[in-house]
Amino acid sequence: MTGSGRRLARRVGAAAVSAFLVAGLALFGQAPAASADSGSTLIVQGDSFKSNFNPWTSYSSGDKDIITNIYPSLTYLDEKQKPAPYLADSWTTSSDGLTWTFKIHPDLKWSDGQPLTAKDAAWTFNLIMTNKTAATSNGALITQFDSVKATDDTTLVIKTKVPVADMLFINASGGSQPGIPIVPRHIWEKHVKDLGADSNLVIPTVGYGPWTLTDYKANQYATLTANKDFFLGGPKYDKLIYQQYNTPDAAVAALRSGQLNRAGITAAQRASLQDDKDITTYSVLGDLFLSIEINRGATTKSGKPIGTGNPLLKDPKIRQAINLGIDRDTLVKKVLDGQGVASGAFLPQQYTDDWQPKEKITFDPAKANQILDDAGYPKGADGYRTDPKTGKELSFRLGTHSDSAQDAQVAEYFVPWMKNIGIKISLEPMSFSLLNENLAKADWDMLFDRWGPGPNPTYLLSTQTCGTLPDDDGQNGNTDSFYCNPEFDKLFALQSTQVDAQKRMDTIHQMLQILYTDGNNLILFYANALSGVTTNQTKNYMIGTADSAGNYPPQSIFLSWRSAEPVGGAGSSTNVWLIIGIIVAVVVVVGGAGTVLVLRKRSTADAKE
Amino acid sequence: MAASGIDDAALTGGAIAPPVRRGRRISGSYLLRRVLLAIQSFLVTLVIGFIVFSLVPSDPAQALSRAQVVTAQQMADLRKDLGLDQPIIVRFFRFLGHTFTGNFGYSWEFRQSVGSLIASAIGPTLLLMGSATLISVLLGLWLGVRSGWKPGSKFDRFFTGTAVTLWSVPTFWLGMMLLVVFSVGVGPLPRLFPAGGMSDPTIDPHGLTHILDVAHHLVLPCLTLVAVTFAQNLMIMRSSLVDELGNAYLTTARAKGLRDAEVRQRHAVPNAMLPAITVIFLQIGGLVGGAIVTETVFSWPGLGLLVYNGIKIPDLPLLEGTFVIFSGSVIVFNLLADLLYRVLDPRVKG
Numbered sequence: 001m002t003g004s005g006r007r008l009a010r011r012v013g014a015a016a017v018s019a020f021l022v023a024g025l026a027l028f029g030q031a032p033a034a035s036a037d038s039g040s041t042l043i044v045q046g047d048s049f050k051s052n053f054n055p056w057t058s059y060s061s062g063d064k065d066i067i068t069n070i071y072p073s074l075t076y077l078d079e080k081q082k083p084a085p086y087l088a089d090s091w092t093t094s095s096d097g098l099t100w101t102f103k104i105h106p107d108l109k110w111s112d113g114q115p116l117t118a119k120d121a122a123w124t125f126n127l128i129m130t131n132k133t134a135a136t137s138n139g140a141l142i143t144q145f146d147s148v149k150a151t152d153d154t155t156l157v158i159k160t161k162v163p164v165a166d167m168l169f170i171n172a173s174g175g176s177q178p179g180i181p182i183v184p185r186h187i188w189e190k191h192v193k194d195l196g197a198d199s200n201l202v203i204p205t206v207g208y209g210p211w212t213l214t215d216y217k218a219n220q221y222a223t224l225t226a227n228k229d230f231f232l233g234g235p236k237y238d239k240l241i242y243q244q245y246n247t248p249d250a251a252v253a254a255l256r257s258g259q260l261n262r263a264g265i266t267a268a269q270r271a272s273l274q275d276d277k278d279i280t281t282y283s284v285l286g287d288l289f290l291s292i293e294i295n296r297g298a299t300t301k302s303g304k305p306i307g308t309g310n311p312l313l314k315d316p317k318i319r320q321a322i323n324l325g326i327d328r329d330t331l332v333k334k335v336l337d338g339q340g341v342a343s344g345a346f347l348p349q350q351y352t353d354d355w356q357p358k359e360k361i362t363f364d365p366a367k368a369n370q371i372l373d374d375a376g377y378p379k380g381a382d383g384y385r386t387d388p389k390t391g392k393e394l395s396f397r398l399g400t401h402s403d404s405a406q407d408a409q410v411a412e413y414f415v416p417w418m419k420n421i422g423i424k425i426s427l428e429p430m431s432f433s434l435l436n437e438n439l440a441k442a443d444w445d446m447l448f449d450r451w452g453p454g455p456n457p458t459y460l461l462s463t464q465t466c467g468t469l470p471d472d473d474g475q476n477g478n479t480d481s482f483y484c485n486p487e488f489d490k491l492f493a494l495q496s497t498q499v500d501a502q503k504r505m506d507t508i509h510q511m512l513q514i515l516y517t518d519g520n521n522l523i524l525f526y527a528n529a530l531s532g533v534t535t536n537q538t539k540n541y542m543i544g545t546a547d548s549a550g551n552y553p554p555q556s557i558f559l560s561w562r563s564a565e566p567v568g569g570a571g572s573s574t575n576v577w578l579i580i581g582i583i584v585a586v587v588v589v590v591g592g593a594g595t596v597l598v599l600r601k602r603s604t605a606d607a608k609e
Numbered sequence: 610m611a612a613s614g615i616d617d618a619a620l621t622g623g624a625i626a627p628p629v630r631r632g633r634r635i636s637g638s639y640l641l642r643r644v645l646l647a648i649q650s651f652l653v654t655l656v657i658g659f660i661v662f663s664l665v666p667s668d669p670a671q672a673l674s675r676a677q678v679v680t681a682q683q684m685a686d687l688r689k690d691l692g693l694d695q696p697i698i699v700r701f702f703r704f705l706g707h708t709f710t711g712n713f714g715y716s717w718e719f720r721q722s723v724g725s726l727i728a729s730a731i732g733p734t735l736l737l738m739g740s741a742t743l744i745s746v747l748l749g750l751w752l753g754v755r756s757g758w759k760p761g762s763k764f765d766r767f768f769t770g771t772a773v774t775l776w777s778v779p780t781f782w783l784g785m786m787l788l789v790v791f792s793v794g795v796g797p798l799p800r801l802f803p804a805g806g807m808s809d810p811t812i813d814p815h816g817l818t819h820i821l822d823v824a825h826h827l828v829l830p831c832l833t834l835v836a837v838t839f840a841q842n843l844m845i846m847r848s849s850l851v852d853e854l855g856n857a858y859l860t861t862a863r864a865k866g867l868r869d870a871e872v873r874q875r876h877a878v879p880n881a882m883l884p885a886i887t888v889i890f891l892q893i894g895g896l897v898g899g900a901i902v903t904e905t906v907f908s909w910p911g912l913g914l915l916v917y918n919g920i921k922i923p924d925l926p927l928l929e930g931t932f933v934i935f936s937g938s939v940i941v942f943n944l945l946a947d948l949l950y951r952v953l954d955p956r957v958k959g
Contacts, residue, residue, distance in 0.1 A: 041811055052720045059677050132686065140678040177678075199720055218729055219910040219918070221810040241810045246908045246917070249785055254804035256793045432921055436671050459678040468681070476681050
């Protein structure tokens with residue numbers, strides 16, 4: 001074969017391969033979307049999972065979302081976010097509140113057919129209590145446990161050192177902070193020595209729950225297969241897939257094209273999805289607050305000052321003025337596009353019987369100015385106030401998360417509001433890591449902060465207790481804002497032992513009032529959780545009914561994924577455009593190759609002549 | 610015309626040389642010198658990398674346990690487990706040990722050895738970056754040759770302008786635009802490609818079906834990368850070829866009766882290829898580095914996405930491990946480029 005002949009052959013070959021690839025890819029282009037493909041597969045956007053489905057050691061919320069669906073707990077959070085019977089059909093508490101007796105549902109089996117009994121639960125708790133690695137994920141929840149025993153296959157007895165008020169919450173599946181999972185003893189007792197190195201990625205995972213983990217690809221997806229015989233009611237879908245999308249825009253693109261059935265969205269995306277007839281957007285009352293923490297004089301446990309906080313913020317008048325200078329309603333309207341609740345409360349209203357501070361929070365810059373005038377901080381010619389004792393301006397640093405658009409948006413309003421009352425704010429955008437590092441060293445005046453406590457407030461309230469302050473060397477602290485108030489600590493200890501829910505709530509209300517009055521953490525708002533669902537493919541996803549503002553109550557993945565069901569008849573429609581595209585592509589490629597062939601032949605012929 | 614700028618000096622310079630001398634050998638001492646230099650570069654890079662990562666402000670224990678109920682004792686234990694209580698010199702030698710044993714330590718966030726994480730992510734990265742680089746190189750060189758052979762032509766102006774424009778476009782923006790247009794569909798254009806990931810979890814992950822599924826997912830990220838990178842190949846090839854245009858050996862070739870295309874392909878292009886080779890090898894060296902932005906936008910599970918996920922904590926063992934791989938790869942391919950250059954270009958002496 002001549003050189004030009006070889007070239008021709010190569011070109012024709014390339015054209016054929018191209019045609020094949022184009023046709024192949026285009027054919028796959030008509031692969032049906034998300035649920036339509038397999039008929040009963042629910043595909044939801046996965047929170048970032050870190051390849052660790054080990055129930056003893058997992059930290060990440062994405063991993064816990066999976067774990068809570070494949071391992072059982074004693075209780076689960078019902079649609080009102082109250083603990084309801086799961087493995088435990090019922091329970092009783094002794095009169096001193098120190099002994100809990102749970103009756104375990106009989107005749108359950110793990111996914112490998114072995115019996116699931118109270119002995120598995122007792123073994124799980126005992127390992128957490130005695131093995132440091134096993135305690136990694138949930139050990140802090142049961143520090144007050146004294147002993148756990150299974151007196152028979154259906155009776156579990158937990159004795160505690162003091163009454164444990166949140167016993168039913170710390171054992172609840174679902175919710176934003178899932179409770180302690182019970183694991184199959186016959187599987188895990190072989191791995192006790194290497195718990196820390198076990199990511200529990202043997203598929204299918206032996207467990208019990210509405211779902212079983214049956215496939216997993218790191219940083220891509222996790223597939224859960226329905227346990228149709230689940231005794232609380234099996235899922236309607238056959239499969240549930242958590243698929244990872246790393247940017248909100250890509251997730252929404254997948255939602256719009258039907259590759260995802262459910263995705264979390266932003267307020268701006270919600271607006272853009274309003275006209276999409278296949279997608280319904282939902283707004284759920286959120287439990288994640290955004291606040292501005294104030295360093296009101298950080299100290300160590302022994303009372304030794306620490307860090308570089310501006311001492312002027314110790315003055316309650318200044319903190320009160322700052323609070324009055326914030327227009328929370330405007331923030332909700334402008335930053336959250338109305339999708340949130342303005343609040344100054346340290347806990348969300350849906351979990352505290354709608355508690356609000358005694359003094360209604362108002363935006364009153366005139367009053368704020370008056371308070372600062374009366375406190376002796378005169379305004380200078382530039383509009384900023386000074387402290388006459390030191391001659392220094394009322395100028396404070398505000399640390400923001402550099403990767404948070406919300407922080408930046410709020411700061412755009414906050415800085416001029418503060419200027420309006422004579423306070424200068426210098427923004428200090430920082431990485432998540434640097435901000436945390438500065439927080440721990442108390443090298444800050446104000447910081448943006450976010451917390452989502454879930455229905456059990458014990459841990460979040462604990463971050464405000466004196467015990468979380470660091471030692472004198474700055475180590476061993478776990479404080480949120482260097483807050484320390486002995487009166488608050490007493491109430492914290494009291495609520496943690498009040499098994500009576502109403503009495504406990506009364507105590508929590510007192511604690512909230514103290515936090516609000518002391519003003520160390522200015523809560524701005526609770527952003528609603530927004531989501532988009534392909535309601536042309538999926539129905540009954542939402543649990544509960546919306547309030548007058550259209551907001552749904554907090555949702556639980558333990559319930560939502562079971563409740564969701566495919567819309568009958570939803571399926572792929574043949575995509576005419578794709579078929580046309582295939583034909584055009586093939587014609588163009590093959591035609592082009594033919595043209596080249598002819599031209600080259602002619603050219604070669606000319607050369608020969 | 611391409612051959613119009615011939616000068617006499619070039620003619621008399623007797624530049625009739627065949628385009629490339631082949632079969633030159635690399636001496637053992639030259640090879641040894643280059644390898645030692647590469648090792649030295651690698652070691653210096655390791656030290657610098659470790660120092661830089663050590664300066665990153667972080668409290669991984671707190672970041673990891675954020676929103677997690679933990680006791681102060683657990684926090685202290687966690688810091689100890691992560692090795693944060695050890696002096697920096699101990700941590701450095703541990704890092705060196707991990708590097709040379711190839712397991713790169715233990716990821717704080719993923720709770721797996723960094724080596725296994727890299728092993729699972731390197732395949733997707735090589736697939737994406739390999740195909741993108743291959744297309745980018747072939748397309749860029751082909752366009753560069755045609756543009757450079759007739760500089761100022763409509764073809765040259767159009768493709769050079771397009772390439773430079775795409776080169777200037779932010780990668781994430783282009784990726785997002787392609788997502789909107791081809792994944793969601795615009796107007797009558799239906800959705801053609803998936804919005805992210807490497808495969809469809811509902812499709813059987815074996816056989817030809819899986820291969821085509823991966824190819825289907827590959828199109829958009831690959832297109833994004835090609836669009837923003839082919840310009841460098843085009844420009845280097847074009848400018849290199851333009852430099853060759855006035856040389857006498859081309860006139861000689863024409864005088865021998867060769868057609869224009871043959872003069873270009875057999876004589877001009879091989880000589881003009883030399884600068885392009887360096888650029889190509891640097892690109893190959895950067896292959897494993899992945900494309901953090903593209904992999905993140907398209908949720909492509911490669912090394913770039915791994916790095917992105919490791920940054921927030923920050924997961925220092927993971928970042929250090931990937932850094933070693935990235936820098937090592939660049940150094941190795943730089944070395945290969947050096948050696949190959951010596952084989953291809955008779956003017957380079959060892």
